[in-house]
Amino acid sequence: MYFASKYVYDNTVEEYEEVSDEEYNEGLDVSDESDDDEWGAPAAPPPPALAAGSAGAPISELQKRSRPAPPKAKSQKKRHHWQLEGPKMKKEAHPGLPADQTDSSQPPKQSSEGKRRFKKADTNVVSVTLNTLKDPSNMHAGDAVKCGGTGCKAIMSYLSKLTAGMSGKVWVCEFCGCNNEVDVEDGEIPAVEDVTFLLEAGLSTEAAGPSGQDESIVVFCIDVSGSMCVTTEVPGHVNFRRSATLDALGRFNRAGDDQYLPHQNRNVTNVSRLQAMQAAVDKQLEDLIKDHPNRRVAIIAFNNELLVMGDGSTTDQTIAGSKLDKLEELEKLGAELTLPKPIKNTKQILSNKVFDLEEGGATALGPSLVVALGLASRYSGSKIILCTDGLANVGLGRLDESFTDDPALFYEEMGEKAVEKGVSISVITIKGAESKLVQLGKLADLTSGQVNHVDPLRLTEEFSNILADRIIATNVTATFILHKNLVFFDEDTEENIIVKNIGNAKMDTEITFKYGKKAPSSASSVPSRSDEEQAGSSTSMTKEAFPASGVQEDGQPNSQKLLTNPSACLTSDTAPTELPFQLQLEYTDTNGTKALRVLTQKRPVTQSRNLAEQHLNLEVLGPYTAKTCADLALKGQFTQSRGVALMNQRLAWRNTRDSEKSGERKIYNKMFGKISSVDHHVNYRQQAERSRFGRSYSDDEEEKEDRSHKGKKQESCPAPTMFRKESCPVPAKGKAKARKRTEEYSDDMANDIYNMKHMSRGDLMK
Secondary structure, three states: OOOOOEEEEOOOOOOEEEHHHHHHHOOOOOOOOOOHHHHOOOOOOOEEEOOOOOOOOEEHHHHHHHHHOOOOOOOOOOOHHHOOOHHHHHHEEEEOOOOEEEEEOOOOOOOOOOOOEEEOOOOOOOEEEEHHHOOOOOOOOOOOOOOOOOOOOOOOOOOEEEEEEOEEEEEOOOOOOOOOOOOOOOOOOOOEEEEEEEOOOOOOOOEOOOOEEEOEEEEEEOOOOOHHHHHHEOOOOOOOOHHHHHHHHHHHHHHOOOOOOOOOOOEEEEEEHHHHHEEEEEEEEHHHHHHOOEEEEEEEEOOOOOOEEEEEOOOOOOEHHHHOHHHHHHHHHHHHOOOOOOOHHHHHHHHHHOOOOOOOOOOOOOHHHHHHHHHHHOOOOOEEEEEOOOOOOOOOOOOOOOOOOOOHHHHHHHHHHHHHHOEEEEEEEEOOOOHHHHHHHHHHHHOOOOOEOOOHHHHHHHHHHHHHHHEEEEEEEEEEEOOEEEEEOOOOEEEEEEEEEEEEEOOEEEEEEEEEEEOOOOOOOOOOOOHHHHHHHHHHHHEEEOOOOOOOOOOOOOHHHHHHHHHHHHHOOOOOOOEEHHHHHEEEEEEOOOOEEEEHHHHHHHHHHHHHOOEEEEEHHHHHHHHHHHHHHHOHHHHHHHHHHHHHHHHHHHHHOOOOOOHHHHHHHHHHHHHHHHHHHHHHHHHHHHHHHHHOHHHHHHHHHHHHHOOOHHOOOOOOOOOOOOOOOOOOHHHHHHHHHHOOOOOHHHHHHHHHHHHHHHHOOO
């Protein structure tokens, strides 16, 4: 576990910052006049200008790309108010608060004209890299000892202390405060913060057979629809291997003379998308023989029907017509296909069949995916590589406008099935055609695959990257536990425990969490008389009913009563100076072994924002910002996505002002330079909405508009705040409107957002 600061920031009040319309419309920009290095940051271009009354299309987009504006002089760069230093930026401290903390405790009011308010970013962020699952460490003998407190999932760790009682030893849980009677010796308590418990030994490898070698399955799903004949000019003369049909046609030109139109460039070769695909697949087959000769490769080609070639050693199967709409039949067909032989035995025949493919017809992408998953599910750790250049328009999962069902559900369900089987799905779409990558990308997003929208001439490189991206663990579930005084933000829960189904883990898989102090509810902020009486009785019961002997008057052990009595788990009046954190990773490794890895740490607490920020770790804050703003953008929550980017940029910027932190400035430039690409995409979409509708539908406006139809009860809900959950649930209509936004994403935008969501700290530092 890596923390964004050495300290847990105990913010006694919520703090907010304002963003002017000028800054908001300008978008995230990492450059300013105070640092020469920042002018070299890879900042994204500003959003394209929109014509008044247009449908959101940029003016002279191609002209702007071909004629970039010259860089501005440093003296012309305007600095925003939060970048100004000096007494003007200091606010009078609120009485009773630390000197460095200003009074921003009021809930977000209606923003002043021309300004927006967002919750101020802080350092309460933690990230987890899953490369540690590759090699288990500190194997712990025996089973994990779990807390018996209601809803608590904490496991005894090196932080745990045992106290003696009459009928056994008692462990007071560091997270919920409940007493647990345990039958363990001091030597059985984990001695280090990172331990692994064996859950189930693997008899043989999952991704490999009895030989112990990698025998996982790789399925190439190749688009051979009519649009795959589109060509790209390549300088020089390139000789491609041709199919038998093209060789036969070549006999009409025995001399091999080139044929050109008048004024046509003659020193080029026109390469079709299918030719580029064939060459890329053939190159991967050659590389697999060298590096992984026991992997099993199968190929499925699709246009308006499926051509299931398998490993090439069996008769091809053609699936067409109404069968392309029947999920169960397609799943059964894939599961019953002959298991492919190792690539070392099938390479030549597969290559011949790949080069015999010809373009024509529509795009039955969804059915090919179903059959491929049925086959790949035989071995955990297998891969499906889906490559297409057009819109799925035949059979299951069709994305054309003539189909009324929600296509997102189909691809989400297929992704979830792949996760259960330990299969990763990567999606490659070809530039020059729109494939609704925002929908297809869900497959890779859920299964830890890759999303790539590339030039056809780069297919070989992308295939190689995917095949080299090894899965190190499957069926990964992460349980993260906070102290009971803390809660998670930006998640589907407001509790101190969260469980995430990660599925497949790779060496660069990284997950992040945002946490903070639990805000007291308005109803419980002032204790009532009954509350005081109950608390008094609880205190009395704790002190008197459970004497130091560890046994009650009725002869029952203390822990038995404490485990069933919630009052025994009440928080103490003294605020802790250190807080514990625990991550539990349950997973299946490549050997089929099921294990539980438990990492436990503690961090000191401070109420000083300055102290927490002085120890800021940008390599944790950067990935959190990238993943969170990308995830919100994929949900269509534009305002929240941009708020996360802008507020965390300010936090990072404050940490780079020290002259001794030149290294931190470089990290800031690289990370937020990349993050700005997503912010500019979202900014452009909001400007497009304003151009089309006269205003932008912000997230708050959507929810407010939906609540206006729900009656007075809904109208009483408090205004939403950044990073905080709604007091009232967001109506389905608001969520539908947000999803509708994402349907308009171009493949370029979807590609950038999906890749940003899965960037690790290493990716952001490149």
